[in-house]
Amino acid sequence: MSYIQKPVAYHPALKKNALGLTHRDYEGAMSTLCAGCGHDSITAAIIEACFELDLPAHRVAKISGIGCSSKAPTYFLGRSHGFNSVHGRMPSVTTGANLANRELVYLGVSGDGDTASIGLGQFAHVVRRRLNMIYVVMNNGCYGLTKGQFSATNDRTSPSKKGDPNPFDPIDLCQMAIQLGAGFVARSFSGDKRQLIPLIKAAIGYRGFAFLDVISPCVTFNNHPASTKSYDYVRAHNQAIDKLDFVPEESEITTDYDEGTSVAVTLHDGSRLMLHKLDQSHDPRDADAALMTIRRRAAEGEVATGLLYVDENQQDLHDVIGTSPRPLNAIPMAELCPGSAKLESINARLR
Amino acid sequence: MAPTDISNPKYFHKVVDCQWACPTHTPVPEYIRLIAQGRYAAAYMLNWESNVFPGILGRVCDRPCEPACRRGRVEEKPVAICRLKRVAADYKGDIDVFMPGIPSVKNGKRIAIIGAGPASLTVARDLMPLGYHCVLFEKDPRGGGLMRTNIPSFRLPEVVLDEEVGRILGFGVEVRFGHEIKSLKALLDDGFDAVFIGTGAPKGKDLDIPGRKAAAASIHIGIDFLTSVAFEHVHRIGRRVVVIGGGNTAMDCCRTALRLGAEDVKVTVRSPRKDMKASDWEIEDAEREGVPILDNHNPKEFIVEGGRLAGVRFERMRAEYVDGRRKLIPTGEEVVIPCDDVLMAIGQENAFPWIERDIGLEFDQWSMPKVDRLSMMSSRPGVFFGGDAAWGPENIIWAVAHGHQAAISIDLHCHGKALSERPAPGTSLVSQKMGIHEWSYSNDYADLQRVAVPHAEMAKSLRNLKVEVELGYDDKLAAKEVERCLNCDVQTVFTRPLCIECDACMDICPVDCINFTENGAEPELRQALRVPARNASQDLYVSDALKTGRVMVKDEDLCLHCGLCAERCPTGAWDMQRFTYVEAQASPACLAHHNAYIR
Numbered sequence: 001m002s003y004i005q006k007p008v009a010y011h012p013a014l015k016k017n018a019l020g021l022t023h024r025d026y027e028g029a030m031s032t033l034c035a036g037c038g039h040d041s042i043t044a045a046i047i048e049a050c051f052e053l054d055l056p057a058h059r060v061a062k063i064s065g066i067g068c069s070s071k072a073p074t075y076f077l078g079r080s081h082g083f084n085s086v087h088g089r090m091p092s093v094t095t096g097a098n099l100a101n102r103e104l105v106y107l108g109v110s111g112d113g114d115t116a117s118i119g120l121g122q123f124a125h126v127v128r129r130r131l132n133m134i135y136v137v138m139n140n141g142c143y144g145l146t147k148g149q150f151s152a153t154n155d156r157t158s159p160s161k162k163g164d165p166n167p168f169d170p171i172d173l174c175q176m177a178i179q180l181g182a183g184f185v186a187r188s189f190s191g192d193k194r195q196l197i198p199l200i201k202a203a204i205g206y207r208g209f210a211f212l213d214v215i216s217p218c219v220t221f222n223n224h225p226a227s228t229k230s231y232d233y234v235r236a237h238n239q240a241i242d243k244l245d246f247v248p249e250e251s252e253i254t255t256d257y258d259e260g261t262s263v264a265v266t267l268h269d270g271s272r273l274m275l276h277k278l279d280q281s282h283d284p285r286d287a288d289a290a291l292m293t294i295r296r297r298a299a300e301g302e303v304a305t306g307l308l309y310v311d312e313n314q315q316d317l318h319d320v321i322g323t324s325p326r327p328l329n330a331i332p333m334a335e336l337c338p339g340s341a342k343l344e345s346i347n348a349r350l351r
Numbered sequence: 352m353a354p355t356d357i358s359n360p361k362y363f364h365k366v367v368d369c370q371w372a373c374p375t376h377t378p379v380p381e382y383i384r385l386i387a388q389g390r391y392a393a394a395y396m397l398n399w400e401s402n403v404f405p406g407i408l409g410r411v412c413d414r415p416c417e418p419a420c421r422r423g424r425v426e427e428k429p430v431a432i433c434r435l436k437r438v439a440a441d442y443k444g445d446i447d448v449f450m451p452g453i454p455s456v457k458n459g460k461r462i463a464i465i466g467a468g469p470a471s472l473t474v475a476r477d478l479m480p481l482g483y484h485c486v487l488f489e490k491d492p493r494g495g496g497l498m499r500t501n502i503p504s505f506r507l508p509e510v511v512l513d514e515e516v517g518r519i520l521g522f523g524v525e526v527r528f529g530h531e532i533k534s535l536k537a538l539l540d541d542g543f544d545a546v547f548i549g550t551g552a553p554k555g556k557d558l559d560i561p562g563r564k565a566a567a568a569s570i571h572i573g574i575d576f577l578t579s580v581a582f583e584h585v586h587r588i589g590r591r592v593v594v595i596g597g598g599n600t601a602m603d604c605c606r607t608a609l610r611l612g613a614e615d616v617k618v619t620v621r622s623p624r625k626d627m628k629a630s631d632w633e634i635e636d637a638e639r640e641g642v643p644i645l646d647n648h649n650p651k652e653f654i655v656e657g658g659r660l661a662g663v664r665f666e667r668m669r670a671e672y673v674d675g676r677r678k679l680i681p682t683g684e685e686v687v688i689p690c691d692d693v694l695m696a697i698g699q700e701n702a703f704p705w706i707e708r709d710i711g712l713e714f715d716q717w718s719m720p721k722v723d724r725l726s727m728m729s730s731r732p733g734v735f736f737g738g739d740a741a742w743g744p745e746n747i748i749w750a751v752a753h754g755h756q757a758a759i760s761i762d763l764h765c766h767g768k769a770l771s772e773r774p775a776p777g778t779s780l781v782s783q784k785m786g787i788h789e790w791s792y793s794n795d796y797a798d799l800q801r802v803a804v805p806h807a808e809m810a811k812s813l814r815n816l817k818v819e820v821e822l823g824y825d826d827k828l829a830a831k832e833v834e835r836c837l838n839c840d841v842q843t844v845f846t847r848p849l850c851i852e853c854d855a856c857m858d859i860c861p862v863d864c865i866n867f868t869e870n871g872a873e874p875e876l877r878q879a880l881r882v883p884a885r886n887a888s889q890d891l892y893v894s895d896a897l898k899t900g901r902v903m904v905k906d907e908d909l910c911l912h913c914g915l916c917a918e919r920c921p922t923g924a925w926d927m928q929r930f931t932y933v934e935a936q937a938s939p940a941c942l943a944h945h946n947a948y949i950r
Contacts, residue, residue, distance in 0.1 A: 001788070002788050002915060002918045002919070003788055003789075004794060004795040004796075004913070004915070005795075006859065006861050006915065007795075007796030007798070007861040007862075007911050007913050007915075008796070008798050008861075009425050009426065009796055009798070009861060009862065009911060010861060010862060010863075011862045011863050011864070011882045011909055012424075012425075012909075013882050013883070013885065014863065014882060015882075024861075031859075034921065035855060035918065035919045035920060035921045036851070036853045036855045036919065036920065036921025036922070037855070037921075038853065040854075040855055040858055040859075040919070041853065041854045041855070041858055043858070044854065044857075044858035190853075190854075191852060191853060191854060193854065217853070219851075219853065219921040223851075223921075231851045231852065231853055232851070232898070235852075235898070235899060
């Protein structure tokens with residue numbers, strides 16, 4: 001980690017967004033992760049995505065668990081709400097926060113350990129409940145914070161840095177997410193911002209459960225020549241199945257899209273996802289096909305990336321359980337807490 | 352674009368904007384670091400070796416380094432390079448021990464040096480340690496040239512001038528003050544091995560408009576007036592003074608007039624204010640002392656009443672710009688400014704009535720000697736020019752640069768070598784890594800505004816010509832200002848084969864100057880960067896193709912040299928390396944500190 005802070009000086013010609021902010025205004029504290037960590041690139045992509053979407057930082061809540069990945073929210077959106085919670089428990093905390101205030105953008109940041117090991121149960125249920133959030137897994141296939149042991153997402157063919165074989169098959173979080181009912185499932189690579197930034201923007205624009213599995217090489221423990229989560233390996237085996245443009249609501253579509261190879265998906269708020277298909281056999285609106293694509297590519301030794309699956313009609317948790325449309329902090333106290341007499345009457349009704 | 356050839360020293364030299372802009376290529380960031388360490392004597396010596404007059408230049412240099420300073424592009428104002436140089440001079444202590452030795456046994460070559468200004472003194476300084484016998488001719492009673500005659504002592508105290516001029520004369524230069532050369536031919540007949548002409552541009556331009564002759568007693572040529580004041584021949588001036596001209600001499604004239612007792616001093620300029628030739632800081636100083644600058648005023652007539660100057664009639668002008676060229680158009684509106692004296696500072700010219708035209712020394716159509724840009728030699732072998740005498744009015748630091756080149760040429764000439772065989776500059780490039788994320792320089796960006804230089808109380812300084820207006824930084828203020836230097840000589844060096852394209856450097860760069868992108872022609876590439884590189888005077892640093900086929904492109908324009916790219920690089924593909932550049936001089940004995948620095 002660096003001993004100095006990132007200089008406050010910035011390029012005077014830096015682009016400003018609709019809020020008059022530069023992307024530097026979306027930064028957080030100086031990263032203490034290892035130099036070259038993929039997580040820092042994902043951080044930069046999140047900063048860029050929020051900047052491009054003109055998101056006011058105070059409308060975002062970043063919530064994380066434990067691990068290198070879960071430290072990362074400190075390094076972006078320094079003016080947003082944040083909760084660095086308990087190992088594997090980011091989904092519960094996010095669920096609570098979301099139920100209390102549905103108007104914020106919930107950005108959950110987790111890692112492969114935090115999600116696929118200790119937090120697997122929490123992960124399964126937050127997907128199942130279709131919580132309106134963006135769930136980002138910074139996936140490096142190892143426990144970087146504890147010296148690089150295999151995580152549950154590490155490929156069986158990928159040995160440790162010292163050469164110890166990995167005896168177990170990996171959990172594929174994207175397949176799980178699709179099976180459990182996630183409405184938006186994408187996979188990307190920290191080293192490919194051109195793909196990653198539009199995916200993050202689309203995930204933020206999506207109402208419902210948006211899952212992003214981002215392969216993020218651990219430069220210290222899992223970037224060796226035999227690793228399948230190294231910069232070189234992922235670059236060599238990355239198969240983008242589509243190219244995504246996120247077109248926010250009220251913006252015009254300026255690019256020409258060929259109907260035969262492009263799919264337009266309209267989201268709840270009117271914004272659109274323009275998908276240019278690179279794999280003709282893949283239809284991102286078909287969950288079975290999405291699973292097939294992932295499995296077929298994996299069998300061929302490739303990593304399918306891009307928007308794997310999207311359900312444009314998903315209802316989120318609030319829709320399902322019919323909560324108040326207003327956030328709790330916007331409901332007058334008398335209404336929010338009607339008093340003992342009202343409680344009595346409810347109790348009496350149930351006796 | 353083709354990959355940048357960083358083995359060519361020109362590339363990194365240009366990144367050090369201040370050093371590149373300085374005619375003598377003084378290693379600015381290095382001496383600023385020495386000041387930061389409190390090593391004032393070392394900082395002074397690095398300056399002295401390079402620009403010969405640090406104490407003088409630290410006050411009155413034209414400072415081409417400052418407009419070039421990268422800090423001025425990152426935020427509003429450049430580092431106060433000039434004023435920091437003065438700190439080195441003010442706090443240096445005893446430096447006699449560092450002076451080059453002068454051989455007692457001479458090399459048998461006699462050099463005549465005409466004029467005792469900065470160019471001439473530089474030639475003498477560079478040649479004396481080599482054993483030359485230098486004879487200096489000067490028409491004035493003391494040395495320094497225009498530094499003494501045209502720069503008022505409230506900007507450049509005599510004691511500073513005497514010290515630095517005296518140091519060179521003390522090397523054993525044979526001086527003949529009060530000796531005006533009337534004939535170059537006669538001097539050449541004396542059998543000198545080489546002659547250096549550094550006589551400046553001593554003739555102030557005149558203005559031939561009605562009333563000029565009738566009011567002659569009250570109309571003075573600016574530089575002659577300043578000279579008379581410097582040598583204490585003039586002690587008074589009228590109550591109301593009009594200065595005509597918008598250059599630095601005009602600023603010196605108006606401020607001198609105030610100190611001689613004038614109560615109402617105005618500066619008038621033909622052009623719009625923004626086109627004035629004077630340095631911004633000199634205009635500011637004049638205005639601070641209450642002198643109004645009246646622009647767009649074209650003098651038409653000196654009004655004479657009762658045989659005496661009564662005022663100046665001006666016509667107001669209007670500027671129009673066509674294709675970037677300015678045209679001043681008369682508006683017909685007239686203004687009369689009553690005054691008792693006029694000071695004319697509308698430019699200077701060279702004059703060589705003492706050079707015969709039949710001695711093989713060619714002049715051009717403007718009666719200027721033909722001088723070779725590189726060697727400073729005229730068309731007559733063995734006769735060299737430098738300073739304002741060579742190509743007209745420039746400034747002190749250019750005169751010093753000319754002096755260094757002329758000294759090299761004189762040395763080559765006296766040894767029968769071709770003047771084109773000039774010694775190469777010395778360069779080096781060395782990593783500054785001390786440990787993990789530890790560098791040998793202060794890489795932490797200091798978010799500080801330029802520190803203002805304290806001034807003497809105006810009530811006091813306006814009454815006395817000899818009271819220096821600027822007090823200079825003390826050590827505490829200097830310690831603050833030095834931190835503003837970005838250390839542009841510590842270069843970001845990229846080693847392509849080590850790069851794994853993890854984007855870490857691009858993500859951390861505070862000024863978004865690092866890019867990984869597809870290669871292209873320069874204009875397209877400049878547009879395609881994260882922040883388009885619009886400053887064409889600043890180079891792009893382009894790598895060879897990386898594994899993905901992309902290239903690394905760094906826009907040098909706003910790089911803070913903070914080293915974060917190197918700190919965030921997991922493979923050491925980026926390193927911070929100090930680039931040193933030492934301009935060659937005639938005598939290695941005058942480069943002892945530079946040679947220690949380059950190692």
